[in-house]
Amino acid sequence: MRRLAFGLGALVLGLTLAGCGTGSSTSSSSGQSGQAQPVTLHVGADTTFPPFETEKNGQVTGFDIDLIKAIAQKENMQIDLKTMDFQGLIPALQTGDIDVAVAGITITDDRKKSVNFSDPYYHSGLSILVKKDNTTINGPDDLTGKTVAVKLGTTADLMFSKKPGVNVKRFTNISDAYSELQNGGADAVVFDNPVNLNYIRTGHDNVKIVGPLLTGEDYGIAVRKNAPDLLQKINDGLKQVMADGTYDKLYQQYFGDEPNGKIKH
Incomplete structure (x- = not known):
């Protein structure tokens, strides 16, 4: 009887502890410090669009890459970068393989039918x-x-x-x-x-x-449809990097003093 009582007590204690556990770790769960863990942002990029995106010695760099990284940092997100051909970016957004795409993508009414766009960040043509x-x-x-x-x-x-x-x-x-x-x-x-x-x-x-x-064209960050919260985060992060001088530093780094493409803020 004592062994039975002990077994039942251990079972109850185990169930109680299981109910108090945090469960499996997710990208939005809180860490030991109480701060939210970074959300993983799956980013698609075409690396044949220098100086916005290019790949050298296996390293993907460029204005768009540094910009999306800065936005992600502002919004407590970490980047998972996937490279693909330009024509594959919007289909990848539609299937959910990626969350956003950067590739000097011109904002057009036709593309808006398939994806959402951030606020413009570069004026081109x-x-x-x-x-x-x-x-x-x-x-x-x-x-x-x-x-x-x-x-x-x-x-x-x-x-x-x-x-x-x-x-x-x-x-x-x-x-x-x-x-x-x-x-x-x-x-x-x-x-x-x-x-x-x-x-x-x-x-x-x-x-x-x-x-x-x-x-006359404006580039935007393409965001998968039905993700209004993500679109808001991208726009909020973009506003912050434009306001704190990060955008200007990146622009100077990749384009020098060329004024034509800079979006005023």
Whole structure:
């Protein structure tokens, strides 16, 4: 009887302790200090968009990468970074494989049907890049009858796929489009102006930008649908890094004194 009573007592004590336990650890649980543990933010990035995203020696760097890391730090989130092709980012958001995507993604009404966007963080536009010795292309009207290299799935691709009289070559990597221009397989590259400028700055002084910007575009951080709390966190974090000087420091680091793309705050 004493052994039975002891066994029943141990069982009751075990159940009581189990009921008082914290359970399995989750990304939003509190640590020993009482502070909330960082939430894991699954971020998708296309690393072929320098200086916003690039990969060197297995390390992913760039303006967008540092910006999302700064936002995550402000909002007590830690980053889980996944790299993928640009055209795979929005499908990955739709399936929930990632929570947000950064890749110099232009905010468009069509994309808003599939994902949400943060407040704008960079103002951009498309520009035309040609060889320096090219005298026949001086603006968009001169592209008729020419071969234009673009990156697959970008706003340049969408624009020129509907433009009659232009032969469009599509590449998954913008560096391949630039190579096509260099080897004579394309007459021009149409792509985001800051990336074209970066290409010129990084040792390619045999090319030039001609004509005005073809578009005025704002970049935003793409956020999966049905996640209003996450969207609010991203926007709150973005406001904080803009207010405390972090944004300005990153802008100076990656773009120097170029004023065109900076979002005023």
